Amino acid sequence: MRKLGETDVFDKTIALRVDLNVPIEDGKVLDDTRILAIIPTLKYLLDKKAKVVLISHFGRPEPGVIDSKFSLLPVANRLGEIINKQVVLFASLDEVNFNEDISLIENIRFLSGELKNDLDLSNKLSNLADVYVFDAFGTSHRPHASTYGAIQASESSCAGLLLESETDALKKATDSQDSPMLSIVGGSKVSSKLEVIKSLSQISDEVLTGGGITNTFLKAQGNNIGLSLCEDSMLNHAKELLETDKILLPEEVIVSKSIDSNETRVCKINSVRDDEMILDQILSPLAIKKISFAKKIIWNGPVGVFERQPFSKGTKDLASAIASSNAFSLAGGGETLLAIKMFIDKSNISYCSTGGGAFLEFIEGKELPSLSALGFKF
16 A cells, blocks of 8 residues: 555645544534544644645535535634644635645535546546545545545555554454454444454454344344344344354343333343333353453444443443453444543553444455555455
8 A cells, every 4th residue: 555654745735635524513523533533644744844735525415515514614623723723624626725734625525526436526636736645544435536536546646644554453453363353243233234243253253242233133042122123134144143153142131111211121131021122231241251351352333322321331341341451452433432432541442443334344355445546455
């Protein structure tokens, strides 16, 4: 993969594609993790006396429609506070100049050609600056104009420092032979995580599941799960995975009659009543032992409805157990990072990926378009 450290950026103009798709409410950034993640690349470029214009998307506006609620202005303001410089926001590509050290182009998805990987837009983006630097791992699975076409069209393009860190950590997690290896996959649907569970079951000693995924496995075992979220269409797939003897399920769960209720009950997995739903799970002594002895842990997804206090115990205990482990731990996905932020010190996780879908697709062994365009060998 073409890397920033091997690319001539001294006194050059740089178009830097980043992922600044952050939560915003009332014009304020709620979580600046993704903004902070690009600072090392920015500092490196500024040290090389480069001038940088940032490119990012935010949300899912209708292509070709400029919608103020999807503006990157709050991001420009927050970035300016972090680096103690005013960050100019350009309303269009035609306005772009390099009068300032750092500037930002308005939401790239306002342009109708972005999602289509339009050739003209790709060429415009690649011609903005001397070097096109891609540092948006979270979008690397999308073949869009700013994440794929512009890389291909640029005379000089390379990966940023964040992308390099992401791929190094993911390669370490998926390629190393360290054992035992434990993977944790939570979420509501088996269907959206089926391939990643299959892939992880091949490289892991065990896969601990959470959320609606666990419910589907429990039903496939013949347990009554009451009103719990479940995918009946995936029961046969769940049975096949259970036959690998690698799926680690809970012994006890936390149930309630409603997700909005504070009345809960802890019960064995074979004692859920017809009018109850599983909303959290208890980390078993066996699971805690597996985590403590693991050499490598991959974590994606919570094990319960952790945003609500009555159903947060499982995810909190899981996060604490991983934080206490001596394993190389790799965590990814928005909900996972939120759980880490809520329950533990992030520094106790070896690496936190900024990617969600890209994180999962990399683990599945899929080729990510942006990385391929940069010469990454899968």
